[in-house]
Amino acid sequence: MDFLNFSKNLIRLRQERNLTQEQLANFIGVTKASVSKWENKQSLPDLMILPKLSALFDISIDELLGYNAQLSKEESRKIYHDLADDFANQPFDVVLEKSQKLVKQYYSCYRFLFQIAALWTNHFMLADIDSKQKKVLTDAVDLCSHIVENSKDMGLRNDALSLKSYLYLFLGTPKKTIEILEELQNPYSLGSQSDAVLIDAYCNMGELDKANSFSQIRMFTYLLNFMSISTKYLSLHLKDVSICEETIARMEELIRIYHLDELHPSSVISFKIQCAVFYALHEKKREALQMLDQYVRYMKLLLKDDQNLLHGDAYFTALEPWFESADLGSAAPRNKKVIFESGMSIFHNPLLQSLETEPKYQELKKIMSFIGGNL
Structure with a gap:
């Protein structure tokens, strides 16, 4: 346990109340030099002084001393x-x-x-x-x-x-x-290129399970990063039809090949939103509505009772132990109701305003509302 942060706490509390060392010393009946020694970690106050200090700052003695239990x-x-x-x-x-x-x-x-x-x-x-x-x-x-x-x-x-x-x-x-x-994030740093080196080191030590697990984890995280960056890349080139259409075609293949719509629907959802925006801006309503339809389908998958957990598949067999060992486990970082409210915001996106009069748009909006009503 790390519980003696008294000096830091005293400085912070004194400054929060705009007290000088001398004013604090006068209040509790000690010299300014004593307060200075406490703040410089040269000594601790007498036990009888601690209640006065805690009363002055309206905190417990434990908080004053900096006693903080460590959570598992x-x-x-x-x-x-x-x-x-x-x-x-x-x-x-x-x-x-x-x-x-x-x-x-x-x-x-x-x-x-x-x-x-x-x-x-x-x-x-x-x-x-x-x-x-x-x-x-x-x-x-x-x-x-x-x-x-x-x-x-x-x-x-x-x-x-x-x-x-x-x-x-x-x-x-x-x-x-x-x-x-x-x-x-410097792409030229050796640290950004060290994954393969670590895998080789595991293999040289005969730790093949670690090499396999680390390889899968890094491939998966790079896939998600690639999805995220490609979505940003799409947004950078919304006026360039050829770049956007080529990006969409390539990313759709990536999603299909790696089953990302099942493995990590939230990353695919962000991409589909950007695709819908692109098509709407270029008055390609049919394609925009197709993307919105897929968006709603993935949101429904994301909000299903049995789909709140991150998971692997027949190819990514080493992911689930990694998810479980993460600080937050494999559950989503937000409650489904909050996820739904965020998901509904797409129907208030001004860039999709041209679709509002389309029957399919209104149908998808109703489906989303129905999904939210069942949470």
Whole structure:
């Protein structure tokens, strides 16, 4: 357990209340030099002083000292999914406050804090006003910064940096996103080309199961990244019919060959939306409606009772243990009701406005509403 963060806490609490070291010293009856030593980790206060400090800052002695229990992976996972369900069924502010209290309670459990930052990222749009949404995103950025500055887990720090860059994009500060990601995502770095080296190393050590598992995991994650980047590429070239049609043709083959519509329908859904937008912009209503039809079909699959879990197939046989070992397990990061509300937003997309008078469009909208009514 990592429970003595008294110095950091004292500095933070004093500054939050705009107190000088001398003012704090006078209040509790010690010298300014004593307060300075506490903040510089040169000494700790007498036990009799702790109740005065906790009363002044209106926190418990445990919180003052920085005592924070570490949650297990299973405990963190349960809390995340419980809160995700609460966001779907309870007032946003109530659930947000609950999660904020947990942050204070487990402020040195960095992997849990990362999950809370991810939780806020996945649900901030449920807040009723823009300023509240921005505050949630800013708080998530602060959590990521805290993780980067204090966690000793390099992988977790990199994850926090990546999430932080994503949050900056939501906050309308893409320059900060670029500053973080240009170095992390440098295609010329050796780190980005080391997967095959690790597979060779596993083989040389006779660890063929590890080599097989890692190979499948990386192939799968690269497929999802390829889907995501291709969707962005499509959006960059919406005015160029030849590029878009060729991209769509190639990606449709990729989806078919790797059964991505069954393995990871959410990645295919994003692609189908962009395809529908492209066709609608070029007044190809029949093709646009076909894409919307597929979109609704995949949403129905995603929201089925038995389809909330990530899974492999006859080719990707090593994925499920990996999914289960992930911090959040194999369940979706958002409740189905929240996923549905997000999915319905396509029918309010101004780029698809030209389709609204089409009977097929109205039919698909009704089907989606029916799906949502059964959740």
